[in-house]
Amino acid sequence: MRAIAVPGSNSETTRRDNLSALLREVHLAGPRSRSDLVALTGLNRSTVGDLVAELAGQGLVREQRGDSLGAPGRPSPTVHADSDGALVLAVSIAVHWLTVATVGLGCVVVERVRRDWSGEPPSLDRVLGDIHEMSRSLLARPGVHERLVGVGVAAVGPVRSRDGYVHFAPNLGWTAVPMAERIADLLDLGVPVMVRNQSDLGARAEHLRGAGVGVDDLVYLYCDVGVGAGIVSGGRPLVGARGYAGEVGHMTVDPEGSPCGCGSRGCWETVVGERALLRNAGHDPDGGVHEVDAVLRSAETGEPTAVAAVEALARPLGIGMAGLVNLFDPRVVVLGGLFARLAPLLMPGVETELAQRVLSVDREPVRVIPSRLGEDAPLLGAAERAFEPLLADPLRGFARVATVRDGGAMANV
Amino acid sequence: MRAIAVPGSNSETTRRDNLSALLREVHLAGPRSRSDLVALTGLNRSTVGDLVAELAGQGLVREQRGDSLGAPGRPSPTVHADSDGALVLAVSIAVHWLTVATVGLGCVVVERVRRDWSGEPPSLDRVLGDIHEMSRSLLARPGVHERLVGVGVAAVGPVRSRDGYVHFAPNLGWTAVPMAERIADLLDLGVPVMVRNQSDLGARAEHLRGAGVGVDDLVYLYCDVGVGAGIVSGGRPLVGARGYAGEVGHMTVDPEGSPCGCGSRGCWETVVGERALLRNAGHDPDGGVHEVDAVLRSAETGEPTAVAAVEALARPLGIGMAGLVNLFDPRVVVLGGLFARLAPLLMPGVETELAQRVLSVDREPVRVIPSRLGEDAPLLGAAERAFEPLLADPLRGFARVATVRDGGAMANV
DNA sequence: AATGTTTGTGGTACGGTGCAACAAACGTGA
DNA sequence: TCACGTTTGTTGCACCGTACCACAAACATT
Numbered sequence: 001m002r003a004i005a006v007p008g009s010n011s012e013t014t015r016r017d018n019l020s021a022l023l024r025e026v027h028l029a030g031p032r033s034r035s036d037l038v039a040l041t042g043l044n045r046s047t048v049g050d051l052v053a054e055l056a057g058q059g060l061v062r063e064q065r066g067d068s069l070g071a072p073g074r075p076s077p078t079v080h081a082d083s084d085g086a087l088v089l090a091v092s093i094a095v096h097w098l099t100v101a102t103v104g105l106g107c108v109v110v111e112r113v114r115r116d117w118s119g120e121p122p123s124l125d126r127v128l129g130d131i132h133e134m135s136r137s138l139l140a141r142p143g144v145h146e147r148l149v150g151v152g153v154a155a156v157g158p159v160r161s162r163d164g165y166v167h168f169a170p171n172l173g174w175t176a177v178p179m180a181e182r183i184a185d186l187l188d189l190g191v192p193v194m195v196r197n198q199s200d201l202g203a204r205a206e207h208l209r210g211a212g213v214g215v216d217d218l219v220y221l222y223c224d225v226g227v228g229a230g231i232v233s234g235g236r237p238l239v240g241a242r243g244y245a246g247e248v249g250h251m252t253v254d255p256e257g258s259p260c261g262c263g264s265r266g267c268w269e270t271v272v273g274e275r276a277l278l279r280n281a282g283h284d285p286d287g288g289v290h291e292v293d294a295v296l297r298s299a300e301t302g303e304p305t306a307v308a309a310v311e312a313l314a315r316p317l318g319i320g321m322a323g324l325v326n327l328f329d330p331r332v333v334v335l336g337g338l339f340a341r342l343a344p345l346l347m348p349g350v351e352t353e354l355a356q357r358v359l360s361v362d363r364e365p366v367r368v369i370p371s372r373l374g375e376d377a378p379l380l381g382a383a384e385r386a387f388e389p390l391l392a393d394p395l396r397g398f399a400r401v402a403t404v405r406d407g408g409a410m411a412n413v
Numbered sequence: 414m415r416a417i418a419v420p421g422s423n424s425e426t427t428r429r430d431n432l433s434a435l436l437r438e439v440h441l442a443g444p445r446s447r448s449d450l451v452a453l454t455g456l457n458r459s460t461v462g463d464l465v466a467e468l469a470g471q472g473l474v475r476e477q478r479g480d481s482l483g484a485p486g487r488p489s490p491t492v493h494a495d496s497d498g499a500l501v502l503a504v505s506i507a508v509h510w511l512t513v514a515t516v517g518l519g520c521v522v523v524e525r526v527r528r529d530w531s532g533e534p535p536s537l538d539r540v541l542g543d544i545h546e547m548s549r550s551l552l553a554r555p556g557v558h559e560r561l562v563g564v565g566v567a568a569v570g571p572v573r574s575r576d577g578y579v580h581f582a583p584n585l586g587w588t589a590v591p592m593a594e595r596i597a598d599l600l601d602l603g604v605p606v607m608v609r610n611q612s613d614l615g616a617r618a619e620h621l622r623g624a625g626v627g628v629d630d631l632v633y634l635y636c637d638v639g640v641g642a643g644i645v646s647g648g649r650p651l652v653g654a655r656g657y658a659g660e661v662g663h664m665t666v667d668p669e670g671s672p673c674g675c676g677s678r679g680c681w682e683t684v685v686g687e688r689a690l691l692r693n694a695g696h697d698p699d700g701g702v703h704e705v706d707a708v709l710r711s712a713e714t715g716e717p718t719a720v721a722a723v724e725a726l727a728r729p730l731g732i733g734m735a736g737l738v739n740l741f742d743p744r745v746v747v748l749g750g751l752f753a754r755l756a757p758l759l760m761p762g763v764e765t766e767l768a769q770r771v772l773s774v775d776r777e778p779v780r781v782i783p784s785r786l787g788e789d790a791p792l793l794g795a796a797e798r799a800f801e802p803l804l805a806d807p808l809r810g811f812a813r814v815a816t817v818r819d820g821g822a823m824a825n826v
Numbered sequence: 827a828a829t830g831t832t833t834g835t836g837g838t839a840c841g842g843t844g845c846a847a848c849a850a851a852c853g854t855g856a
Numbered sequence: 857t858c859a860c861g862t863t864t865g866t867t868g869c870a871c872c873g874t875a876c877c878a879c880a881a882a883c884a885t886t
């Protein structure tokens with residue numbers, strides 16, 4: 001017989017779902033009066049009072065005397081997420097830098113540390129060592145351990161969602177890294193470690209707290225060195241069967257094009273990625289962040305070859321983006337990473353291709369906008385992902401787990 | 414304040430969800446013993462008994478004495494969906510033909526009528542007239558009206574899910590058709606009329622009852638005259654902000670390619686669609702179904718130019734498919750419509766491109782398989798879509814609606 | 827200061843599922 | 857043929873969660 005299709009509901013699931021809805025609301029949307037929560041959920045006043053009291057008892061939310069804003073009637077107390085009530089450790093691994101932060105409920109960054117790498121891409125051991133060291137200083141603060149509910153990691157390359165395994169990261173030269181397991185062993189915290197692709201987490205952050213708030217269908221295009229996308233469709237992240245969805249960088253755009261690090265040729269990434277920009281500008285394609293900065297500064301001053309190098313990305317970017325728009329029908333495309341920095345120079349060329357190639361149905365044109373969270377998007381997305389089990393079940397979120405590498409049931413969330 | 418994010422749960426929603434889970438199970442998976450339902454849902458024996466009794470009271474399911482299959486213990490009665498308990502009218506509009514059917518719960522086709530068009534594509538009025546006439550004979554059967562819960566329509570071209578509006582259908586020469594409204598006015602049945610794109614509905618049918626049963630992540634590639642895709646991700650259909658997701662036919666594959674009916678140029682559809690096949694074979698690109706049959710028969714006998722014409726589709730098909738696989742990370746790609754008929758000849762070339770261009774992470778290779786439902790897929794998907802409101806809320810499914818054009822809350826299901 | 831409005835609070839009612847005991851229906855083995 | 861173990865339906869009751877109602881508290885208005 002088939003596995004459980006839809007597990008049945010009972011009073012426990014009802015309670016859990018309602019607690020989850022309230023905690024998620026104050027976590028994502030900020031402080032809310034209790035009467036607002038009544039209106040939002042449609043639940044009864046007494047029920048909301050009871051639920052909020054339970055969340056407050058767990059230390060997850062706090063209530064403050066409501067201030068009357070000139071309205072008649074008894075003021076409703078304000079409920080807000082307690083940023084000390086639960087914490088996560090968020091890690092963002094990029095090709096050129098590493099960020100580690102402790103983040104409190106409500107997505108409040110408590111403390112953050114960043115380390116830049118220059119020259120050659122760092123080895124895996126170097127990165128793991130840095131994560132270890134930087135985390136230790138953050139976790140040493142009093143009370144942090146007790147309130148820690150998870151670790152979220154944004155990684156370069158395709159990540160298998162089931163167990164946070166990174167099969168390869170061509171732009172870092174890594175292969176076969178059981179990333180979640182390595183980090184879990186390293187930190188030994190007894191909380192779940194969730195590893196996801198940086199683009200997927202960037203999309204999550206922009207959707208929940210950035211340029212895509214309130215937009216349930218968006219495509220987030222991210223360029224670190226390679227190019228990836230995170231897709232939110234119907235308010236849910238698109239993950240795919242194993243977690244590899246969104247690998248737009250390796251769509252073939254020219255069957256006879258240049259070889260790509262992935263083994264194929266003519267991948268989109270070879271014509272719109274960081275290396276393509278540097279090559280266009282006559283710089284060393286592997287020059288890294290400093291060379292990119294140099295090209296950007298030149299382009300901003302109007303230096304012709306630099307401007308031309310940037311603008312040469314616009315057409316293939318626009319053509320590929322048009323395909324993505326036809327595929328996903330998003331309301332918004334958010335440009336992240338390098339694309340966000342290049343946005344002013346890229347937009348005219350991109351818009352030209354979109355106008356020509358997006359299926360012109362009745363819709364208002366797709367809005368293409370730069371990221372609002374910038375380089376922090378993957379980090380904040382990692383934090384949000386780590387909070388997810390607590391938000392889904394506020395009473396069990398603190399349970400220490402035996403298996404610390406992701407969670408089967410929550411693999412595709 | 415923001416709109417309701419997550420409506421609260423109470424005992425009513427619990428009851429509704431559990432009734433829905435049971436009805437959906439017997440509708441989709443066929444007859445189930447009550448003890449199976451207990452195991453599947455995790456609900457208590459008494460609860461399942463009560464729920465089944467309520468569904469039986471509504472005439473939606475029936476119980477039969479269970480036959481003991483040599484196992485000890487009291488036999489559990491078999492619960493099966495009552496195919497007379499609820500009916501939908503399913504309509505499938507293709508470029509070359511039209512099918513109308515009444516379909517009972519459990520997706521039992523009660524009666525079906527098909528009409529082929531030859532020569533020029535039919536006018537909108539002709540099609541609507543045929544739908545009217547064919548439906549009337551099906552609906553004239555005694556008892557049909559009372560048990561009818563909805564109308565599902567598979568249409569050519571992008572369909573706006575909110576209201577079933579077809580902005581244009583280039584392969585039929587239609588523009589600006591409020592299809593759901595037109596059909597609702599035509600039939601005047603007082604039940605919701607849901608119009609969706611044929612590829613989206615084909616994907617739904619293959620997912621629920623065809624080649625993709627049990628596969629929660631699949632891409633369904635459908636070729637009627639144009640090329641479209643229906644995507645199921647995480648068990649849910651991908652719809653996009655307005656319902657236009659999956660328009661793969663108009664991804665640019667050659668920026669300088671031939672012009673397409675959509676106004677752009679170099680669209681995928683121009684190199685892998687029906688017209689491309691006929692052009693490759695030296696036939697009239699607009700020759701329609703008879704010319705296609707002629708090419709297929711020649712190819713099957715090994716006639717070289719016909720074989721070459723088919724095989725010439727394989728490479729661009731494989732390249733584009735590789736991009737889709739990288740984007741969606743499906744477990745299965747289902748070939749529908751013309752692609753299913755061409756599958757044996759196309760597969761070698763397609764597999765070559767996939768092997769080269771799909772990001773070779775640890776996954777087992779994507780399986781590319783032909784449709785199991787063939788030309789019926791969009792029809793059955795339309796039926797499934799029409800059953801959805803009943804399955805989601807078995808007690809209210811029979812309520813006659815004032816607004817018969819789709820449903821706001823269920824627009825993106 | 828009186829009044830109307832809005833909201834929190836506490837007690838009770840209602841609905842849904844879970845549980846335990848019993849009965850029914852089967853196969854097995856003496 | 858009958859006693860026994862096993863599995864499952866059935867029934868009455870307990871438990872849990874939310875809804876409802878009445879009342880009190882806290883505000884603005886007049």
